[in-house]
Amino acid sequence: MQSLHFSCKKYSCRLPVPVLAVALLLLVSLATTASSCTEQEKASLLQFLAGLSQDSGLAKSWHEDGDCCEWEGVTCNRNKTVIEVSLPSRGLEGRITPSLGNLAGLEHLNLSYDSLSDGLPLELLSSSSIVALDVSFNQLSGDLHELPSSTHSQSLQVLNISSNLFMGQFSSTTWKGMQNLIALNASNNSFTGQIPSHFCNISPSHTVLELSYNELSGSIPPGLGNCSMLRVLKADHNNLSGTLPNELFNITSLECLSFSSNGLQGMLDGNHIVKLSNLVILDLGENNFTGKIPDSIGQLRRLQEIHLDHNSMSGELPSTLSNCTDLIMINLRINTFTGELAKVLNGSKDLTTLLIGVNFMNEAIPYDDSIDGFENLKVLDIGECQLSGTIPVWISRLVNLEVLALNGNRLSGPIPTWINTLNYLFLLDISNNSLTGEIPKELMNMPMLISEKTAAHLGPRIFDLPVYDGPTRKYRVPISFPSALQLGNNKFTGVIPPEIGQLKALLSLGVISNNLTGPIPPSICNLTNLLVLDLSNNNLTGKIPAALENLHFLSAFNVSNNNLEGPIPTGGQFNTFLNSSFDGNPKLCGPMINRNCSSGEAGPVSIVYKKSCGGKVIFALAIVVFFGVGVLYDQMVLSRCFG
Numbered sequence: 074m075q076s077l078h079f080s081c082k083k084y085s086c087r088l089p090v091p092v093l094a095v096a097l098l099l100l101v102s103l104a105t106t107a108s109s110c111t112e113q114e115k116a117s118l119l120q121f122l123a124g125l126s127q128d129s130g131l132a133k134s135w136h137e138d139g140d141c142c143e144w145e146g147v148t149c150n151r152n153k154t155v156i157e158v159s160l161p162s163r164g165l166e167g168r169i170t171p172s173l174g175n176l177a178g179l180e181h182l183n184l185s186y187d188s189l190s191d192g193l194p195l196e197l198l199s200s201s202s203i204v205a206l207d208v209s210f211n212q213l214s215g216d217l218h219e220l221p222s223s224t225h226s227q228s229l230q231v232l233n234i235s236s237n238l239f240m241g242q243f244s245s246t247t248w249k250g251m252q253n254l255i256a257l258n259a260s261n262n263s264f265t266g267q268i269p270s271h272f273c274n275i276s277p278s279h280t281v282l283e284l285s286y287n288e289l290s291g292s293i294p295p296g297l298g299n300c301s302m303l304r305v306l307k308a309d310h311n312n313l314s315g316t317l318p319n320e321l322f323n324i325t326s327l328e329c330l331s332f333s334s335n336g337l338q339g340m341l342d343g344n345h346i347v348k349l350s351n352l353v354i355l356d357l358g359e360n361n362f363t364g365k366i367p368d369s370i371g372q373l374r375r376l377q378e379i380h381l382d383h384n385s386m387s388g389e390l391p392s393t394l395s396n397c398t399d400l401i402m403i404n405l406r407i408n409t410f411t412g413e414l415a416k417v418l419n420g421s422k423d424l425t426t427l428l429i430g431v432n433f434m435n436e437a438i439p440y441d442d443s444i445d446g447f448e449n450l451k452v453l454d455i456g457e458c459q460l461s462g463t464i465p466v467w468i469s470r471l472v473n474l475e476v477l478a479l480n481g482n483r484l485s486g487p488i489p490t491w492i493n494t495l496n497y498l499f500l501l502d503i504s505n506n507s508l509t510g511e512i513p514k515e516l517m518n519m520p521m522l523i524s525e526k527t528a529a530h531l532g533p534r535i536f537d538l539p540v541y542d543g544p545t546r547k548y549r550v551p552i553s554f555p556s557a558l559q560l561g562n563n564k565f566t567g568v569i570p571p572e573i574g575q576l577k578a579l580l581s582l583g584v585i586s587n588n589l590t591g592p593i594p595p596s597i598c599n600l601t602n603l604l605v606l607d608l609s610n611n612n613l614t615g616k617i618p619a620a621l622e623n624l625h626f627l628s629a630f631n632v633s634n635n636n637l638e639g640p641i642p643t644g645g646q647f648n649t650f651l652n653s654s655f656d657g658n659p660k661l662c663g664p665m666i667n668r669n670c671s672s673g674e675a676g677p678v679s680i681v682y683k684k685s686c687g688g689k690v691i692f693a694l695a696i697v698v699f700f701g702v703g704v705l706y707d708q709m710v711l712s713r714c715f716g
């Protein structure tokens with residue numbers, strides 16, 4: 074009625090008669106509808122409020138003598154019936170009361186991203202009105218109640234209970250009442266038992282079934298083949314075993330099939346996989362699959378991502394893969410593939426990420442000049458393959474390359490001088506090879522590493538890729554890649570070029586175990602963003618530049634096993650380094666290593682913040698940078714299965 078009052082006031086009494094008549098009619102018709110939510114609805118909502126131990130100010134809005142349709146997070150229809158309660162990310166704590174189940178018109182209930190605990194009331198699951206129930210990202214716990222066989226929840230279509238603390242058997246009895254379920258997201262809980270085999274006999278219109286990050290075991294039930302409308306099927310990170318049942322390939326509607334990190338085995342059958350012609354994402358990484366990638370994979374024309382990493386697959390990569398022209402990401406790391414790499418790589422114009430490291434053992438790196446067509450490739454990993462040869466020139470044609478990992482091979486020869494034509498390269502890992510020659514001046518000119526602009530935007534810019542979180546590899550989360558030059562474990566000779574000081578965007582520099590000579594160039598103190606500096610196991614001479622203590626972010630420093638001499642600087646970050654960082658330099662001295670300097674070599678005691686070295690605090694980086702690059706994108710996998 075409020076709006077009617079308002080319009081009456083506004084137009085006062087000067088309205089012409091016909092308009093007045095219309096208004097009167099309107100008034101009559103409106104008089105038959107409610108003027109506010111019912112007392113019963115209000116009571117139900119207030120009960121919910123009372124169940125909260127922390128309402129984050131909600132009580133101010135949810136005022137007892139107001140119309141509950143006006144309350145924050147509450148939406149009513151024209152009849153003043155509450156149809157939606159939406160309070161995500163409201164900081165709510167406490168429990169969800171069953172009273173919400175009394176809201177007879179409630180269709181959408183969204184309490185995601187709160188801190189609600191205790192169980193999920195049965196009354197909500199068996200409500201005859203709720204269409205979408207989202208309680209994801211809370212601390213709800215307990216077994217999901219089995220719905221009494223009398224209740225048939227005809228309405229529930231979307232149920233998101235992901236990222237809670239639910240546990241217990243994930244049995245079909247829980248779901249048997251939910252005949253109209255379209256999307257179920259139960260990921261990231263502690264459900265046990267088997268995947269119910271008759272899911273889609275109960276709710277045939279299932280399109281999203283997401284069960285990742287639970288403790289489900291047993292084999293994948295063939296009955297899932299009845300889910301003829303399923304688009305997303307995910308059960309990553311469970312304990313599933315056995316093979317992919319043939320019936321699974323009857324689900325021709327599938328766009329995302331993802332069973333990574335389980336104990337699945339068997340071979341991919343070409344006659345079966347080809348039936349999934351709508352597949353966009355195939356993720357079977359971290360299982361025990363064997364055999365070849367079938368040639369028929371090339372017929373999956375919509376394929377954008379293929380993850381078969383960490384399996385025991387073998388044979389040559391099918392050249393038909395180049396027919397999948399929509400491919401964006403290929404992750405085949407850590408298998409035993411063999412054969413000519415060059416055969417596949419061509420013509421994938423959209424490919425941004427190619428991870429094929431730890432395969433092709435002891436082969437020669439492809440040197441085929443015809444390798445072409447990867448114009449969008451940003452990440453290339455062919456690390457730890459023991460490949461022989463030199464750094465091939467076709468890499469120079471990957472003009473959009475940002476990350477290049479050739480570490481752990483047997484590559485010889487020099488760093489090619491075209492390296493600085495890769496305008497976007499910010500992470501180069503060629504460590505652990507047999508590369509020779511001097512560190513070329515061109516490397517001191519890498520556009521992404523010298524750019525002040527890059528340096529200024531370093532923090533947020535650092536390449537985000539979804540990878541596992543830490544050594545436990547539990548969660549796929551975006552982790553930043555720092556800009557880095559990893560040149561360690563090679564046979565480089567000569568000096569560290571003084572031009573190194575130009576690489577202002579560099580975060581990590583490693584030249585460990587080479588044959589570098591000469592001094593540590595003082596210009597290194599210009600690298601004010603540096604987090605890691607490892608110059609150990611070389612033949613460096615001279616003093617440690619005192620100004621290095623001005624590298625405020627330097628958290629790992631190692632110059633052990635060189636021929637450095639004189640006092641170890643004492644200020645700034647130097648107070649935090651382990652004394653082992655200086656081992657194997659008999660002529661170094663200072664309190665840190667308990668070796669007195671002769672009076673002539675008394676080091677600079679006070680900290681001199683030279684202007685040129687005092688870095689602005691541009692960002693604070695909360696990442697551990699001491700990693701092998703391989704470990705990081707080892708696990709690079711999508712988190713992008715859409716719902």
Ligand SMILES: *[C@@H]1O[C@H](CO)[C@@H](O)[C@H](O)[C@H]1NC(C)=O
Pocket residue numbers: 161183184185205206207231233
């Ligand atoms: C619930 O709210 C969150 C946050 O706004 C949103 O991302 C999510 O899609 C909503 N859930 C449903 C089922 O609409």
Ligand SMILES: *[C@@H]1O[C@H](CO)[C@@H](O)[C@H](O)[C@H]1NC(C)=O
Pocket residue numbers: 185207209231232233256257258281716
């Ligand atoms: C919960 O899952 C549903 C169905 O997949 C989805 O629509 C909704 O956005 C999800 N909620 C959040 C917070 O991601």
Ligand SMILES: *[C@@H]1O[C@H](CO)[C@@H](O)[C@H](O)[C@H]1NC(C)=O
Pocket residue numbers: 210211236237261286548549
């Ligand atoms: C799993 O749930 C926890 C707790 O809600 C959350 O912190 C974490 O980010 C979730 N993990 C994933 C992969 O969604």
Ligand SMILES: *[C@@H]1O[C@H](CO)[C@@H](O)[C@H](O)[C@H]1NC(C)=O
Pocket residue numbers: 298319320321323
């Ligand atoms: C489903 O797959 C099985 C095994 O591959 C097959 O025998 C059956 O005919 C298929 N059913 C339908 C409806 O396609």
Ligand SMILES: *[C@@H]1O[C@H](CO)[C@@H](O)[C@H](O)[C@H]1NC(C)=O
Pocket residue numbers: 457458459481482505562
């Ligand atoms: C060098 O590569 C070999 C073979 O890939 C590997 O076994 C070794 O651990 C690597 N060494 C270092 C220092 O990374």
Ligand SMILES: *[C@@H]1O[C@H](CO)[C@@H](O)[C@H](O)[C@H]1NC(C)=O
Pocket residue numbers: 652653665666667
């Ligand atoms: C290195 O540091 C450790 C612990 O701080 C100390 O016990 C040890 O004596 C030091 N070594 C030398 C050579 O100074």
Ligand SMILES: *[C@@H]1O[C@H](CO)[C@@H](O)[C@H](O)[C@H]1NC(C)=O
Pocket residue numbers: 667668669
């Ligand atoms: C270092 O010098 C101090 C003071 O001159 C002396 O007491 C100490 O014994 C010396 N230490 C060594 C290891 O020479």
Ligand SMILES: *[C@@H]1O[C@H](CO)[C@@H](O)[C@H](O)[C@H]1NC(C)=O
Pocket residue numbers: 209210235236258260261281283305714715716
């Ligand atoms: C399921 O929920 C998780 C959060 O717990 C979310 O990351 C994921 O995208 C959702 N999956 C689908 C298919 O909606």
